[in-house]
Amino acid sequence: MEIHILASGSTGNAALFKFGNTTLLVDTGISARRIEQGMAEVGLKAGDLDGILISHEHNDHIKGLDVLVRRHQIPVFTRPKTWEKLPCRHNFLPECCLEIEQEFSIGAVRINAFDISHDAVDPVGFSFYYQKKKVVMLTDLGVVSSRVEKALEGAHAAVIEANHDLDMLENGPYPRFLKQRIKSSNGHLSNVHTGRLLARLPCLPGMRVFLAHLSQQNNHPDLAEKTVARILSSSGYKPGKDIYLYRTFPNSRSSISL
Template sequence: MQVHVLASGSTGNALFFDFDTTKILVDAGISARRIQQALCGIGTSLEEVDAILVTHEHRDHVSGLPTLTRRYGLPVYTRPGTWENMFCRELIPSACCYELGDSLEIGNVKIEAFSISHDAADPVGFNFYYRNRKYSVATDLGFVTDSVKKAIACSDVLVLESNHDVDMLKKGSYPWSLKRRIMSSRGHLSNTDAGWALARLPRKSKTEVFLAHLSQENNRPDLAKTTVSTILADQGCCLDSEITLRLTYPDRTASLVEDL
C-alpha cells in the first residue's frame, strides 16, 4: 500500500492512494500532465487510476479535472453542492460526474466522507479502510470540530493541514480581508492548531502524519514541523515511536510505502 502526496499547497493539491488493485486520486488541483508525470515517477499512470474524489470546489483542488475526465474518462465523486459551485463543471463530461454520499466502496476499499469547516459549498475529508488499516485526509479546514476529531481518530496514516504560522501571516503582505479569512474557523489550520489537534487526538500505537497544504507565503516546512513537534513533545508524545511527521511540498512528491 502506498500514499503519495503529489502536490500540496495553495498552488495546487493532489494525493494518490495505491491500495494494490485499487488506485484513487484525491483532488486534482494541478495539471493532468503534472499528475501523469508524478505518477510515472512512482511507477504507475493515469490509465490505472480507478476514481477521483474531490474534497471541495476551490481551483487549487479541481483545475485538472476537465482534462483528466475528457482524456482518460475517469469517474469523479464529490458532493452535489460542490458540483453546482465548481467553476469547470461545464467542461467535465456528465458521464464522469458522480454524487458523493457519506460512504462508498471502490474496488477493495471502503470510503467514508465527513464534513469539515471551510468556506466552500459542502467540503469534506475522507477516511479509507483497507486491510484493517485506516487512512485519513483532513485539509482545508479552519477548525477541527468534534465530529472531525471523531472521524480521524485512530488513523494509521493521516494527511492533516498545517497551513500557516500565525505570526508570519499577520506580518505578511496579504490584505487584512484575506488574513481574516485564513484565520477564521472556515479558513485554514495553523501550525499551532495542527499540533494541538494531533496532541488531543485518540491514536493507535503509531501514526504516520503528513503535514499538508503549507502556505508558501506564510509558512516554512521547518517551522511547521518544529511547531507541531514541540507541542506534541510538551504533551508527552514520543515522536517517531508514536507519531512520525512527514512534510509535503507544492512541487515534489512526498511518499509513504507500507508492506502490508
Template sequence: MQIHVLASGSTGNATFIEMENTKLLVDAGISTRRIKQSLDAIGTKVEDIDGVLITHEHRDHVNGLTTLLKKYKIPAYARPDTWQSMYCRGVLPEECCKALPDSLSIGRIKIEPFSISHDAADPVGFRLYAGSSKVSVATDLGFVTPTVKEALSLSDVMVLESNHDVEMLKNGSYPWHLKKRIMSNRGHLANTDAGWTLARVDRKAHTHVFLAHLSQENNRPELAEDTVAEILTNQGCRLGQEVTLHLTYPEQISGLSEHK
C-alpha cells in the same frame, strides 16, 4: 499501502492513495500532465486510477479535472453542491461526474466523507478503510470539530493541514480581509492547531502524518514541523515511535509505502 502527496499548497493539490490494489486520487488541482508524470515517477499509470475524490470546488483542488476526466474517463466523486459550484462543471463528461454519498466502496477501499469547516459549498475530508488500515485526509478546514476529530482517530496515516504560522500571517503582506478569512473558522488550520489536534486525537501505536497545504507566504516547512513536533513532545508523544511527521511541497512528491 502507498500514500504519495503529489502536490500540496495554494498552487495545487493532489494525493495518490493505494490500498489493497485499489488506486485513488484525492483532488486533482494540478495539470493532468503533472499528475501523469508524478504517477509515472512512483511506478503507477494514470490509466489505472480507479476514482477521483473531490474535497471541494476551489480551483487549487480541481484545476486538472477537465483534461483528466475527458482523456482517461475516470469516475470522479463530489457532493452535489460541490459539482454545482465548480467553475468547470459545464465541460466535464457527464458520465464521469458521480454524486458522493455518505459511504461508498471503490474496489477494496471503503470511503466515508466527513464534513469540514471551510468557505466552500459543501467541503469534505475523507477516511478510507481497507483491510486493517485506515487513511484520513483533512485539509482546508478552519477548525477541528468533534466530527473531524473522530474521523481522524486511529488512522494509520493522516494528511492533515498545517497551513500557516499565526505570527507570520499577522505580520505578513496579505490584506487584512484575507488574513481574517484564513484565520476564521472557515479558513485554514494553523501549525499550532495541527499540533494540538494530533496531541488530542486517539492514535494507533504508530501514526504517519503528512503536514499539508503549507502556505508559501505565511509558513516554512521546517517551522511547521518544529511547531507540531514541539507540541507533541511536550504532551509526552515520542516522535518517530508514536508519530512520524512528513512534510509536503507544492512542486515535490512526498511519499510513504508500508506493507502490512
C-alpha cells in the same frame, strides 16, 4: 498501501492513494500533465485511477480536473452542491460524474465522507478503510469539530493541513481581509491547531502524518514540523517514534508505504 502527495500547498493539491489494486486521487489542483508525471514516477498511469475524489471546488483542488478527466475518462466523485460549482462537468461523460454520500466504496476501499468547515459550498474530508487500515485526508478547514476528531481516531495514517504559522501570517504581506479569512472558522488550520489536534487525539502508536497544504507565504516546512513536534513532545509523544511527521511540498512528491 502507498500514499504519494504529488503536490501540496496553497498553489495546488493532489494526493494519490494506492490501496492494493485500487488507486484513488484526492483533488486535482495541479495540471493534468503534472499529475501524469507524478503518477509515472511511482510506476502508475492516469488510466490506472479507479476514481478521483474532489474535496471542494477551490481552484487549488481542481485545476487539472477538466483535462485529466477528458483525457482519461476517469470517474469523479464529489458532493452534489460541489458538482454545481464545477462547470467542467459539462465536458465529462455522465458516467464520470458521480455523487457521493456519507458512505460509499470504490474498488476494495470503503470511504466515509465527513463535513469540514471551510468557505466552499459543501467541503468534505475523507476516511479510507482498507484491510483493517484507516487513512484520513483532511485539508482546508478552519476549525476542528468533534466530527473531525472522530474521523481521525484510530487512523494509521493521515494527511492533515498545517497551513500557516500565526506570526508569519500576522506579519506577512497578505491584506487584512485575507488574514482574517484564513484565521476564521471557515479558513485554514495553523501549525499550532494541528499540533494540538494530534496531541489530544488517542493516536495509534506509530501513526504517520503528512503535514499538508502549507502556505508558501505564511509557513515553512521546517517551522511546521518543528511546531507540531514541539507540541507533541510537550504532551508526552515522541515524534519519530510514537508518531511520524512527513513534510509535503508544492513542487515535489512526498511518499510513504505502509
